[in-house]
Amino acid sequence: MAENKTTDRRMVPARYDIAKKDHGLILTLEMPGVPKDGLEIRVEGDHLFVEGKKLILRKEGKFVLHEIREADYGNVFTLDETIDRDKIEAKMENGVVTIDLSLRESEKPKKIKVIAK
């Protein structure tokens, strides 16, 4: 039953959200059909690559409706110098990838106490 073609599938960008948090950014990508081991996240220089290989489980038969694209996901983001490269965390749940990008400690806003004398 399991059929998985991994050879030379087209890559399309996944839909994503970028949300601002106090500690940095949260990047959420929708990659339905990508299992945990099909996901590859890497940082090369200033680029963050998020690639997901879709696992297509399909039975033999003819298509009555065919809307799900047979393509893998691939997104590239540019990281600026404020993001801490060593503190990137990712998790995957129900086909959604959540990547936690923290700001460098030196970039975080600091409160300065004002002392009235």
Place this chain on the structure above:
Amino acid sequence: MALVRWKDRNLYDPWEGFKTLQDEINQLFDVDRVPTSRGLFDRTMSPAIDVIEGAEDISVHCEVPGITLDELDVSIASNVLTIKGNKNKEGKGDDPRYYTRETWSGQFQRTISLPKDVDSEKIEAELRNGILMVTLPKREEAKQKRIAVKVK
């Protein structure tokens, strides 16, 4: 798209118009982006669906990223399969500020009329990696029977 520092809008950039035009044209080729609503009465969002008719059963696959089991509602009534759900982002922590927001949230629904020969008692549904897979077996009498032809 890139995660780069926000441009200072107070500074006038004569080339900015061309840059946004280029971005907009590039986005046109990312066909997958916009969720569509199909049909006159399907006003809610409709996730992509595959329907495959095999010899033994019909399988329906539906892309539902980020949806948990209790947010999904799959039902069948007189050979019409309905996949309903509520993709709710609110309530999961405080609502943050978004720089980019391409994913959608809210209610969605897909209805599919099935051929008459589906056995509605034996339907199985499975949620895996953000894809809902519903297997609808055909009735015994509807299955194609192979008749062995003997050559004499």
